[in-house]
Amino acid sequence: MPPRPLLITHCRQLVTLAGSRPEGSGPRRGRQLRELGIIRDGAVLISEGRIETVGPTRRVERHPLARQAEKISAREFVVLPGFVDSHTHLVFPSSRADEYEQRIAGATYEQIARRGGGILSTVKKLRRAPSQELLRQGRNWLAEFAAHGTTTLEAKSGYGLDLKSEIKILEVLHRLNREGPLEIVPTFLGAHVVPREYKKRSQAYVELLVRRMIPTIASRGLAEFCDVFCDHGAFTPAQARLILTAARVCGLEPRLHAEQLARTGGAHLAAQLHAVSVDHLERVKRDDIRRLARSSTICTLLPGPVFHLGKAAYAPARALIDAGAAVALATDFNPGTSPTVSMPMILSLACTQMRMTPAEAITAATFNGAHALRRADRVGSLEPGKQADLCAFELCDYREIPYYFGVNLCRWTLKRGQAIYDATGRFQR
Numbered sequence: 001m002p003p004r005p006l007l008i009t010h011c012r013q014l015v016t017l018a019g020s021r022p023e024g025s026g027p028r029r030g031r032q033l034r035e036l037g038i039i040r041d042g043a044v045l046i047s048e049g050r051i052e053t054v055g056p057t058r059r060v061e062r063h064p065l066a067r068q069a070e071k072i073s074a075r076e077f078v079v080l081p082g083f084v085d086s087h088t089h090l091v092f093p094s095s096r097a098d099e100y101e102q103r104i105a106g107a108t109y110e111q112i113a114r115r116g117g118g119i120l121s122t123v124k125k126l127r128r129a130p131s132q133e134l135l136r137q138g139r140n141w142l143a144e145f146a147a148h149g150t151t152t153l154e155a156k157s158g159y160g161l162d163l164k165s166e167i168k169i170l171e172v173l174h175r176l177n178r179e180g181p182l183e184i185v186p187t188f189l190g191a192h193v194v195p196r197e198y199k200k201r202s203q204a205y206v207e208l209l210v211r212r213m214i215p216t217i218a219s220r221g222l223a224e225f226c227d228v229f230c231d232h233g234a235f236t237p238a239q240a241r242l243i244l245t246a247a248r249v250c251g252l253e254p255r256l257h258a259e260q261l262a263r264t265g266g267a268h269l270a271a272q273l274h275a276v277s278v279d280h281l282e283r284v285k286r287d288d289i290r291r292l293a294r295s296s297t298i299c300t301l302l303p304g305p306v307f308h309l310g311k312a313a314y315a316p317a318r319a320l321i322d323a324g325a326a327v328a329l330a331t332d333f334n335p336g337t338s339p340t341v342s343m344p345m346i347l348s349l350a351c352t353q354m355r356m357t358p359a360e361a362i363t364a365a366t367f368n369g370a371h372a373l374r375r376a377d378r379v380g381s382l383e384p385g386k387q388a389d390l391c392a393f394e395l396c397d398y399r400e401i402p403y404y405f406g407v408n409l410c411r412w413t414l415k416r417g418q419a420i421y422d423a424t425g426r427f428q429r
């Protein structure tokens, strides 16, 4: 027997993101980012993991399926779509708290990387780490993601940098995805940095990526996207173009890390390649903003690394939004630059440091995040037919999600209608 329908009633604010979309079905831009489609005293009717209907409680309660549904009140909660975290490096062997302390003492991220620390120090440990250990840690982190309202996340490889170790990471991601409850979208980031064994021979590593690693990963169905860290100390735009062009031929859609540490032209390249997303963008110039605004590429802003590295310059969110770019927000969860799973914290940073409005930040973290993962037909808003992915915050107003920071007020999270986190004990089905 399929489980009984579930009826969530009396949400103080039900943030649907189901507003009018004059430009069709793309990501939200400009003023559309502020349209949250809020229903006061709202209800969601869920059947077989999908949203049946959404509306004012009094109306939804009259739906034919509502009579047999299990009813759960959300009177004290703001309810919204689960966060779609479109940029994470979920699988890594251990923290880099030692480097954190070195940076506090004055060393820069780039200096530490040049000394053999940084990404390469994580690579060294990951190559030796058993899959079981990576799985165990992955599961623990996923529980934390769920506890902060995230229901879908992208996860990159990129700490293996040889075929065997990259496959090990991607297989761990596939296993975690199969186990659930969160949905994980895998990205191949073999082009994170040049591994030690190819030091001073970056072109030979690019060849290896293009000729061997990408075709193997793609033919085994281990990734959906291919990413390149296009920056000083990593890959040039010319190398990124080669890698991403080869990836696309194999069916992996391109995305990029660009303009984080230095302005290298990665944003321009992303727009030219119609990359799915271009992420970071702290160092973009006016011309880049203009190009990105005209492109289909989603600009994924990551205030977490700026905060954690103690830098002053956040990405110019206001200029991007006002120019008409499609902006998303993500954690960039990773041990080097952004050790957080908390989308609410990312919203706080986006609002206070990047001057996004709370409504813009929520849209960027849900609806546009779903577009950045090519999953907008299923997740990112509360509309009939979409997956019943919801989170509830014990608050009076959606603006309080970023307003309160450093405290987790998420009380329950549903994935496909099933509770994956429940601090209230009311979802014992």
Ligand code: NIG
Pocket (backbone or CB within 6 Å): 089, 118, 119, 122, 229, 257, 260, 305, 332, 334, 335, 336, 337, 338
């Ligand atoms: O997104 N920029 C490249 N990758 C990560 C950092 C990874 C690391 O330092 O381990 C980032 O910031």
Ligand code: FE
Pocket (backbone or CB within 6 Å): 087, 088, 089, 257, 332, 334
């Ligand atoms: Fe990253």
